[in-house]
Amino acid sequence: MNMQKYFLPVFLGCCLFLTACKENAIGPFDAGTPAPGPVSNITVEPLPGAVKLTYKLPADKNLLYVKAEVEINGEIRETKASFYQNYMEIQGFGDTTAYNVNIYAVSRSEKVSEPVHIKVKPLMPPVMEAYASLDLNADFGGATVSFENSAEGELNIIMLTKDKAGDWQTADIYYTQKPAGYFSVRGYDTLSREFAVYVKDRWDNRSDTLVKELKPIFEKQLDRTQFREYVLPTDQAPAWGWVMPNIWDGIIVNNTNVDKPGFHTAPGEWPQWFTFSLGVKAKLSRFRFWQRGSWVAFTDRNIKKFEIWGSNEPASDGSWEGWTKLLEGESVKPSGLPMGENSTEDLALVGAGEEFVFPAGTPAVKYIRIKVLETWSGAESFYIMQVAFWGAEAK
Incomplete structure (x- = not known):
């Protein structure tokens, strides 16, 4: 009897609660309100491959965002900006023609205002600037292309050459955001062949293709x-039994043995350098060095920043008289992970060796001096495991 006394009010309360929930179904709280008014006072700032729109927002408490729609390469692209800001940047234009843009204010219930129609005309996009600047020339074992990218756009520069059947094949793809640079494809015979290069951005805008017949230089x-x-x-002496000839013994351990000796110095004067003879006078095309790998890779006394100098008549007093700077280099960790953490890609680079290309016009030299400016840990001594040079012997 007592149980029934308490059960009935509880049961009725639950029914009332469920009924109330059913009758007050949750939905967009501005469902009954009209669409917001349009944005106004729009100004357009042309940018390389983009435009920045600034506008006045409608006075509507239910406004959620502003969106712009534009057709590029046959595809409608949409850009959105929160109601917390009064501007947006539309990116991805592949040329400098005029484009029609529709701008809408959108409420929390996705009600859309009447469109505002404007025309915009972006500045020259990075993909066009880079293409206009391309310079494709024969190089050691292949071809080198240089480019400019002042807006530092995200670009892929694609180099192609023909296979034995005469079909175009991708030789290499170079990703860059640098304001200027160059890259090379190598491994080809000295017979004339066609090379081609074009530029593509992350929106799949593509340039025309530059084609040249080139004869790779012997390397x-x-x-x-x-x-x-x-x-x-003035050269730095070896330390702990790790002597200079170790770095050209040809033994590449590929991350398997951190104790295999290379060339090691002790702390002392900084920066430090060392000198050796190539045995021949050569016009150099590229250089590769191997750092101490495995868990030591990109840490400790591994070289981070350096210079390579060349000479044919080094001053006997160890001064820099008679030396010419050939190359400035920096070891770059592909993953960008903190020191002590290495990805598979990081270790693969250590195993393959880090390669640096000598610029065009590098003079032929017989003697090499490597000047170490910075190590990965900041230690004022260094070690290096192997070196290799490519080029052609000077006549």
């Missing part, structure tokens, strides 16, 4: 067995 890896120490008075 070979210089014979390591001819390398010799050429110790000068």
